[in-house]
Amino acid sequence: MSTMPQVWITGPGEVGVREAAAPLPGPGEVVVETAFAGICGSDLHTLRRGHPWLPYPIAPGHEASGVVVEVGEGVAPSRRGEHVYLQPVVACGRCFYCRRGRTNLCDELVGVGSHVPGAFADRFVVPAAAARPMPAGMTFAQAALVEPFATVAHALRLVGGVAGATVAVLGGGSIGQACLLGALASDAEAVVLTDPVAGKRERARSLGARAALDPTAPDLRAVVSAELGGRPDVVIDCVASPATVQSAVGLAVKGGSVLVVGVGHGPVELAIEVLQDQEVAVIGSAMYTAEDFDRAEEIVQGTASEQLVTAVVPMAQAAEGFALAVAGEQTKVHLSGPAA
Numbered sequence: 001m002s003t004m005p006q007v008w009i010t011g012p013g014e015v016g017v018r019e020a021a022a023p024l025p026g027p028g029e030v031v032v033e034t035a036f037a038g039i040c041g042s043d044l045h046t047l048r049r050g051h052p053w054l055p056y057p058i059a060p061g062h063e064a065s066g067v068v069v070e071v072g073e074g075v076a077p078s079r080r081g082e083h084v085y086l087q088p089v090v091a092c093g094r095c096f097y098c099r100r101g102r103t104n105l106c107d108e109l110v111g112v113g114s115h116v117p118g119a120f121a122d123r124f125v126v127p128a129a130a131a132r133p134m135p136a137g138m139t140f141a142q143a144a145l146v147e148p149f150a151t152v153a154h155a156l157r158l159v160g161g162v163a164g165a166t167v168a169v170l171g172g173g174s175i176g177q178a179c180l181l182g183a184l185a186s187d188a189e190a191v192v193l194t195d196p197v198a199g200k201r202e203r204a205r206s207l208g209a210r211a212a213l214d215p216t217a218p219d220l221r222a223v224v225s226a227e228l229g230g231r232p233d234v235v236i237d238c239v240a241s242p243a244t245v246q247s248a249v250g251l252a253v254k255g256g257s258v259l260v261v262g263v264g265h266g267p268v269e270l271a272i273e274v275l276q277d278q279e280v281a282v283i284g285s286a287m288y289t290a291e292d293f294d295r296a297e298e299i300v301q302g303t304a305s306e307q308l309v310t311a312v313v314p315m316a317q318a319a320e321g322f323a324l325a326v327a328g329e330q331t332k333v334h335l336s337g338p339a340a
């Protein structure tokens with residue numbers, strides 16, 4: 001039996017590489033040799049506080065690209081050698097939500113990198129449909145970014161797009177910066193981003209934000225309004241703390257929308273008169289569906305998306321990669337595998 005390095009999170013703050021059996025494809029599955037796999041905010045959440053759905057240990061990794069090296073029974077042998085990226089959530093296709101096309105809300109979701117071992121390994125095994133062929137001209141580094149951009153594409157779709165709209169993004173982590181790029185690629189009139197960390201504001205400016213602001217400054221709403229020529233049509237909250245959700249609702253223009261994209265928990269106090277009298281819609285956005293990946297491919301290839309990757313660390317040194325990501329200065333850390 002051949003073995004390979006695989007990253008496991010075994011408890012709070014505990015992440016390391018173990019030798020694990022190299023996966024074999026079951027019926028309908030493919031084995032992918034990893035090129036790049038991105039460390040996501042949700043992986044850091046799992047490292048700090050556990051996974052929202054599952055107990056430790058977890059073998060994470062859901063933002064990945066690579067090469068199909070083995071195919072299981074029932075999968076076209078011609079897929080061997082195909083360059084692919086991971087669509088890491090497999091919906092059942094049968095439940096109430098799947099029948100209505102809302103596969104992201106599926107009752108029986110199987111997550112690669114959560115329910116089943118993920119892509120922080122030299123190889124990973126997934127249902128064939130979860131390994132999507134890379135479009136022509138896409139690099140492996142770009143392909144490992146399609147999944148986070150699918151989150152962005154989904155959110156923007158929930159508000160009917162942002163063409164001609166003004167947008168405020170709260171939070172300058174990787175999803176916040178991806179929202180900035182996604183909104184600009186979707187013809188937003190202007191985007192401002194807020195983050196307390198100066199380096200993240202600097203990155204947002206370099207990626208095309210009209211302004212990047214410190215949310216702790218007094219009278220944020222007046223400053224944002226001055227930059228955008230009025231309150232934003234759409235506020236995208238990538239932090240999702242009680243304070244940022246409150247701030248987002250207060251920022252949005254009358255009739256505007258607040259998208260809650262960050263993963264938060266617990267109650268938040270909101271002024272009912274703002275929701276009702278000002279018709280501000282607060283909309284949760286959870287993951288994505290297959291069509292969001294089509295749009296995400298366009299955004300990734302049509303923008304400076306690769307600039308989000310600020311560090312690349314070999315898979316065997318994954319613990320160092322996690323430490324870099326935890327330190328908070330990086331936008332996106334990629335772990336590199338043998339197909340890179």
Ligand SMILES: [Zn+2]
Nearest residue numbers: 040041042063
């Ligand atoms: Zn992710």
Ligand SMILES: [Zn+2]
Nearest residue numbers: 092095098106
């Ligand atoms: Zn379902």
